[in-house]
Amino acid sequence: MVLLTTRELVMIGARVFCITTPVQRSSSIFFPNFPIRPVSRLSPATRPIVAMSTISKTQEELDSIFKQKRIVRSTVRKSLKAMDPSLRIQQDDAIQNTVLEAPWFKSCRRLCAYISCRSLNEVDTSKILSEILQHPDSNTTAQKKLYVPWVEDKNSNMRMLHISHMDDLVANSMNILEPAPVDAQGNEREDVMQADEPIDLFILPGLAFDRCGRRLGRGGGYYDTFLRRYQDRAKEKDWRNPLMVALSYSPQILEEGSIPVTPNDVLIDALVTPSGVVPISPCAIERM
Numbered sequence: 001m002v003l004l005t006t007r008e009l010v011m012i013g014a015r016v017f018c019i020t021t022p023v024q025r026s027s028s029i030f031f032p033n034f035p036i037r038p039v040s041r042l043s044p045a046t047r048p049i050v051a052m053s054t055i056s057k058t059q060e061e062l063d064s065i066f067k068q069k070r071i072v073r074s075t076v077r078k079s080l081k082a083m084d085p086s087l088r089i090q091q092d093d094a095i096q097n098t099v100l101e102a103p104w105f106k107s108c109r110r111l112c113a114y115i116s117c118r119s120l121n122e123v124d125t126s127k128i129l130s131e132i133l134q135h136p137d138s139n140t141t142a143q144k145k146l147y148v149p150w151v152e153d154k155n156s157n158m159r160m161l162h163i164s165h166m167d168d169l170v171a172n173s174m175n176i177l178e179p180a181p182v183d184a185q186g187n188e189r190e191d192v193m194q195a196d197e198p199i200d201l202f203i204l205p206g207l208a209f210d211r212c213g214r215r216l217g218r219g220g221g222y223y224d225t226f227l228r229r230y231q232d233r234a235k236e237k238d239w240r241n242p243l244m245v246a247l248s249y250s251p252q253i254l255e256e257g258s259i260p261v262t263p264n265d266v267l268i269d270a271l272v273t274p275s276g277v278v279p280i281s282p283c284a285i286e287r288m
């Protein structure tokens, strides 16, 4: 185990966009620093972090990380529940307007987005979705193609299916709106993984995030599994990587090191917060 200061890592990294990211991108487990505190800025440059060489994970280590994840989820759920309703509405508006006005959103032609669920206190996506479904893009008059999640089973399998109307959605057992895999005419809905075209943009949900690209989901492993599969396919087909952008209320943004991760967790490229876009990965810095 090697202890490095952020300053040392900056010196080592050729193009370090976030100090701790190279640690996780090299598929090592990152051990979090507690306590969990929302932050409004990056940690001081002198803060020590832990870099680990590639190690194999014992079940005991994994159990400990998953336990820490559950603790973080529980803390963030509580702060989301305690959010003032008018602040929530204000943040929903700010986040959605930022997305709708962004060039990377305007130019995207094929995207996957989540259908927000009120009872899960997720950032609202209804305005973004209705814009996509109602209005062709004013610059090109081309319609965006929208795919949304459909949970296939309890083993982290999720598909992204094409929808054209909000009427295509029905509430599932988790009370989340999702498309029936077969439409009203009895036709199977188009599945992103079967379509032979790349996705430009993923709009992702989650419970907590940090400014280095770590994302904590709701514990099903659905998104990580899906994104990994999509990334493998994109590589195979030589497609450009999609932008993976998560939407986050302010209490969901945690201090660097507070989000426990395993090598299976997929890093996001950027966050949209009530204060604007936080580009994280080199691809986001270039494109956003």
Ligand SMILES: Nc1nc2c(c(=O)[nH]1)N(C=O)[C@@H](CNc1ccc(C(=O)N[C@@H](CCC(=O)O)C(=O)O)cc1)CN2
Pocket (backbone or CB within 6 Å): 077, 114, 115, 116, 117, 120, 122, 149, 150, 151, 158, 174, 176, 205, 206, 217, 218, 219, 220, 221, 222, 223
């Ligand atoms: N809007 C939305 N759609 C989504 C997801 C999501 O996070 N948000 N998913 C992302 O994977 C998939 C569904 N996965 C889900 C996993 C857990 C829960 C949920 O209700 N969790 C409760 C806790 C349940 C428990 O601990 O037993 C919660 O978080 O409060 C919902 C959806 C696909 N669709």
Ligand SMILES: Nc1ncnc2c1ncn2[C@@H]1O[C@H](COP(=O)(O)OP(=O)(O)OP(=O)(O)O)[C@@H](O)[C@H]1O
Pocket (backbone or CB within 6 Å): 062, 063, 066, 069, 155, 156, 206, 215, 216, 217, 218, 219, 220, 221, 222, 223, 224, 225, 265
């Ligand atoms: N102790 C454990 N050891 C190994 N795997 C576990 C353990 N606990 C949970 N899992 C598995 O890990 C997966 C959940 O991973 P994780 O908690 O990282 O998901 P998430 O990031 O919250 O979810 P999502 O990707 O859907 O947003 C599930 O498939 C679950 O079965």
